[in-house]
Amino acid sequence: MSAAPPVAVEPSRGSAERLRLPLALAAALLAGFCITALVSREPLRAYLTLLTGALPEIDWSASGGWQVRRLVRFGSVIEDFITLSFLGLALAVPFRARQFSLGADGQMFLAALAACAVSLALGGPWYRVLPAAAGAAMLTGFAWGLIPGLLKVRYQANEIVTTLMLNLVAVQFYQWIITGYLRDRGAGYLVTPALPAAALWPNLMPHTHVTLMLLLVPAAAAAVQLLLARTTLGYEIRAVGAAPAFARQAGMPVTRAVTLSMALGGVFAGLAGLHLSNALLQRLPVDLTPGLGYDGLVVALLARSEPKSVPLAAFFYAWLRTGALAMERSTDVSREMVLVIEALIILFIVADRLVPPGLPKALRRLWHRSGAGAEAA
Amino acid sequence: MPMNLTSTAVSPGAEPALIELRGVSKRYANGTLANDDVSFSVRRGEIHAIVGENGAGKSTVMKMLYGLEQPSAGQILLDGAVAQLADPRAAIAAGIGLVPQHLKLVPSFTVAQNIVLGSEPVRGLLLDTERAILEVAALAGRFGLAVEPRARVAGLSIGEQQRVEILKALYRGARLVLMDEPSAVLTPQEAQALFGTLRKLVDGGLTVVLITHKLGEVRDVSDRFTVLRGGRVSGHGDARRVGADELTAMIVGRAVAPLQVARARRADGGALVAVRQLGVRRADGRRALDDISFDIAAGEILGIAGVEGNGQAELAAILGGLCLPGEGQASIDGLVFTGRGVRAARAAGVAAIPEDRLHDGVAADMSITDNLIAADYHKAPLSSFGWLRIDRARTLALQLIARYGVLVSSPDAAIGILSGGNMQKVVLARELLARPRFLVASQPTRGVDIGASQSLRERLVELRDGGAAVLLISSDLDEILALSDRIAVLARGRIVGHFDGGSVSAFDLGPYMTGAREQGGASALLTAPFCGAAEAGYA
């Protein structure tokens, strides 16, 4: 297998590149619409709900003044946004080094477990428990991301296979620990005890699980951006991803950069796990569905592995997911349609030859001929 | 080394040409004119050599004959009629077969499976392996080629694998076999066997076109030859009657007025760089470098002349710290720097301009600044405790861009947009940043326009005059002759000649480069003797 992650390693240049993203999104939404139309009686309404369902309703009335409704639904957008941002960063860092590490799922599961265990075991005030839980989550993510990195540089073990396998192991381990050791015997189903209040992140929006971790998102994105742009390690990661032979020729420590890129990605998956455990769910069920890591893949692809674009891509994606929930509630289209659209977005984004080479020029000519005047970007 | 194989083919008298090129030119999409009005003919039943140096246009002619490229002008005639060779399948249908330089065999398949690949005999739905083996054995017997049909290709020697390639072409009914630099990958003994094979093929009624740059193959194996230089035909004739000097003159030509470069005085004091008994093997076990020893004094340029593929890449890689030598070592001022990695070599004062600029020399998608700091980013002043000083990097980039005359508007632009010459200036700027004491420059002006080449060469001389040692590895003889204080010729992984830079010409170097001549026990130590231009005649 010689696949390299489909990442525009440095900011993409050329009009064909810039056209590709909106074209891919449009194509995916269109294809999804066609599929919806086949099965639903009201495809147009369903799609509109999908695209707008996450919006809170803001009315003004003379008697009641400003009223904001459906804020809770918007809250779930933000909750998803936080998780997806961290997962997007978790994949973007290895992608920049041209490493196809798909281990975010497993890293997140184990990190959530670690955060939960530490929160339950450690008593005391929030300034003791929270940092400990966060540290445990990030460390676990780092370690679980380090393993495939080491396997790759020492044994040339393909990171796609190892990370997929480690995901499976992680989920089993998670289930084993919860079933055997962290179980709340009083609950009616297999779940950990609820986390003590001191271990929970402070809430920002009532009736939602939006917590202070929201503020960590821009901090995390900025941290990754700083890492890549302003540290020697980040420079090495970029160089190894852009031109590995060049990096070797210049004497850069290629293996160290590869390993660390995967481990650092794990740190952010760990933050996603922390979010799951100490903010969103506040106790961990044994049947937590794996697969969120692949949503991180979409986010990273949409953001072209650029850290500053990850939150935007994560928000777009969280928006769609919540819209899908609204769609399911008010129309006959189930929310899994968003998975279909997600898949189509991925397919269209990585289709390198989606934009026929002549298209940007042709479009530009059309633009000029229609007398629009201004130079097309 | 002479290879006296007498031809038993019928002397081609007034027979019609099997294949003829008439006024064929090839201009690539990027503007390069690879072939210019090439005309020659190949007679039936002969071994015809197409000779020339690297870049002379031989491989383009071969590609056009095999349908891999189409001529921009002119015609190719087959049996007197104009032939349209649109792709290899058309060429195969027309009876043309190719034995490529880099063998294209499936390693886990057997000899027979490889030979019949694509046109396997079948019995019903299943492969008829027995019939394949019988057919292969019969074919091999007919042409006297020794192969074991059931053997796996992965375990065969290169010479044996090449025979399999030849049989592949024959199995598809080739009447004309194109052989692309076949002896480049063979030992002398294997080459000898190959040429015997070619004679047998011709005796069996085939015609062979041999692409080569080696004099010996032309004079001792071929019947007739055509010489290409700079994309044009510069000579042709009867291979058995042409003299070595005459042939060399056609291949190498007169040197274009050499750039006048002031030569350094013969270095006083000892060697700055000392390389002793350097050797390394390739993956298949054959020697890429054998007992290489040379010195370079401070303030001296040693030129390594030679046709590509004779060990230059391995030499540069070892000296640059990228790969371990099998034997031997290199040192600067007594400090050994080989075998310890790139950063150790750089710390010892070694810098390198890589041969493949786009692959190893630059990261095309990264900015010019990022490319400039690649070797020194981890040290002060460009970084401290892992934190990059972007501002200092950018200032440095602006300074270097100005100093080296790189034509670009901003150091933030991606380096990939620069021309070859400007890119190479950036590479040189980066390598010289740490004030190296030893620069290994591989093909420094390849793909670079005249103006930038001139300026790059001036920088090399400047570096030398500042007291550094420079190893100039280049297949551009004019460059070697113009810049080098001393010249060593590398052939088949060994130094075969040591020359004084000021008193030789391309004509003198030619025979050593093509393997026709060799200075016994040659090395390029400071004390080693030079070959004179007027040595006794060819053996």
Added chain:
Amino acid sequence: MSAVAMPMAAMGVTVLVAVLRNATPIIFAALGGLISDLAGSINVALEGLMLIAAFFGVIVSVHAAQWFPGLAPWMLPWLGCLAGLAMALVLAAVLALFHLELGADLIVAGIAINLLAAGLTVFLLVAIVGDKGSTAGLNSPSLPSLRMPGLAGLPLLDLLFNGEDGRGQHVLIYAALAGVAAVALFLSRTRWGTWIRAVGENRDAALAAGIPVKRMQYTALLLSGLLAGLGGIYLSMGYLTLFQANMTAGRGFLALAAIFLGRRRPAGTFAAAVLFGATASMAAWLGARHIDTQLVYMLPPLVTIAALVVAGARRRRS
């Protein structure tokens, strides 16, 4: 046979049959993945291909009675099987198109196909059946079992071939075993199989030999779709006769692991798939003996990683 050996042998046979039952879907998917991997196109979409075939098999076999009222009842499951295979082929074709024509990265596209299948199956499940979890409410048929007559006098063989209830073993189990032989034969003894292997091992050599490389790559991906589809059909129309959301549960990835473990050979892949099937059977058995099933399920991926490490270490030594 002695009175002691008999029950033990009978238990052995039962275990063997259980192992084969668990291994069958993995065997099919692994065979499909093997073909495409040998052609140089690793297919990570096996999971999704299995899932879509499982879904459409159930749906079509149930609804075919309404669409074609005159059909004999025994034909319904086969129609479902065909439909499932057809949909798996369609998805495999989408994967191939995006990769070969539009230049999409094969791994990412494969992951996308998995997501597509997961989403599409549940989406359609809700739309057609109205239930988000499974088709348990429907009465979907299974493909027939094959019975071997005339084994009354040989109790062990009768148990092996006809099962405890005498109704025989599922046709797809036989098909899986036959499939191993068929794929081995295809790869080593037919033209197309040889061409597929050549394309995967040395694309330049295949091109130079005049092999239609792209066509071979398409063939390989479509064949992998077909075989993975059979694995999926077995899941929903074999031992169990229903479709459940995400019922493949990672078997597609285990199939990939089996290919690696089996050194990319039909026999080895089969052995590895059986090993993984045994793991699943063992989990239940060990669970009764207080060994946690999760630990058992960790074994296949860990073994795969170990195999990769061993291979890498061996390469380093040489």
